[in-house]
Amino acid sequence: MLSVLQEMLSYTFIVRAILVGTLVALCSALLGVSLILKRYSMIGDGLSHVAFGALTIAVALNLTPLYVSIPVVIISAIALLKISKTNKINGDAAIAIISTVSIAIGIITTSLSQGLNTDVFSYMFGSILAMSQIDVYISVILSILVLALFLIFYNKIFAVTFDENFAKATGVKTNLYNTVIAILTAITIVVGMRIMGTMLISSLIIFPALTSMKIVKTFRNVIICSAIISVFCFFFGIVFSYVFSIPTGASIVVVNAFVFIMFSIANTVSRKI
């Protein structure tokens, strides 16, 4: 094990991926708790598809992908939150429509410009080779920003997650804090999808929170527990991906799924005793 680690760390691109990935794993674990409890899991999924569309356009226009996708995804996140609140269109359906349209736009853009090259493929399924040094700097700064803002808004995020109506009725600015959650989620998804890929990033948000809710029962502990689980799964996922030469994103998802099943079994067993 140790020698494998040593070997891995001798590659700069793996060190970069571990650095960015750990931070993204932390961000997504924290936000995931709130998103799941607010029944917004699908928003994360929808946003990753929007990010894909934005990235392909950026690549076609020869722009830095992060600069284009972050504002686009932030705007979509705020829009999706608004849509899911109004009852006029079914929220779920609206998200599904936006997801598929984004993917469609992405595919058309690529086929019109240069065809499905490795770049686009890596956005779809994730790649730890995809990150340049600039990407790493931006990703690290953005993730730290997300973590800091999450801590600062922690109590407010709890309040709007637990009972938004109460918070609103007693004069708390719930719209503002929902927007904060949306923006933080958007940033996390854009940064994380380089490693995880469009198709898999939402599992990074959903799994750790869901897993920790199986065994811990207070909000703070769920947050702490899912942060630990997320980083743990990310790390072992990337190690397995190296050892068995399998795609990193998929490997991380499978480790997450395994831990989830273990925790579910532990939960069932402990209840029966």
Added chain:
Amino acid sequence: MKQLECRNVCVNYENTEAVKDVSFSVEEGDYICIVGENGSGKSTLLKAILGLEPIKFGKIKFGENVSKKDIGYLPQQSIIQKDFPASIWEVVLSGCLNNKGIHPFYSKKEKQKAEENINKLGLNDIKYKSYQELSGGQRQRVLLARALCATKKILLLDEPIAGLDPKVTKEMYKIIKKINQEGITIIMVSHDIRFALKNANKILHIRTKKEFFGLTEDYVKSDIGKTFIGGGEDA
């Protein structure tokens, strides 16, 4: 002193007229029960007062010294997810949020307030227990403690005793009465007409439109009151 005034309030709920042309006012220290049959618009009116349902027409105005930050609210329990992972302490403390502005963390004073309200409702021994593991009555007390953290002047309650057993119900009413005696105005939506008559000083009876608003003793003598109380006792 007038704390709240509703003038000709109309509210639509899912495209039907739920509340129509209701006017009444609330004085400091009042204990008002909003009564009426199922689907008569009681909860919708309460939500409109809280700003959770948009009003179609009319005006809801708080008194000069009252803002939303002086309000506590006990929602219908079914609205909150029963499987939410949160300790009692976390839930009650979140009630203090409305008065803290931009400061990110709770101060000693706010923690003290949460502690006091937890004690007041007899939750001290279980304050680190998870909300998921509580009984209906305990949950209701937790939400009431949270509402007390949020309020300084008015407490609005939506069916606070729905689904509680008789013993817990009685206890709940006792606590609410005590809160009122400590100077907090109570506005409560209730099914339970007998307890309403016993505790409230004023009754607002609505059936989409306002049927009666006034002192409890006048309500008992009114025609609408007589009919409704009669019906309530039969049930």
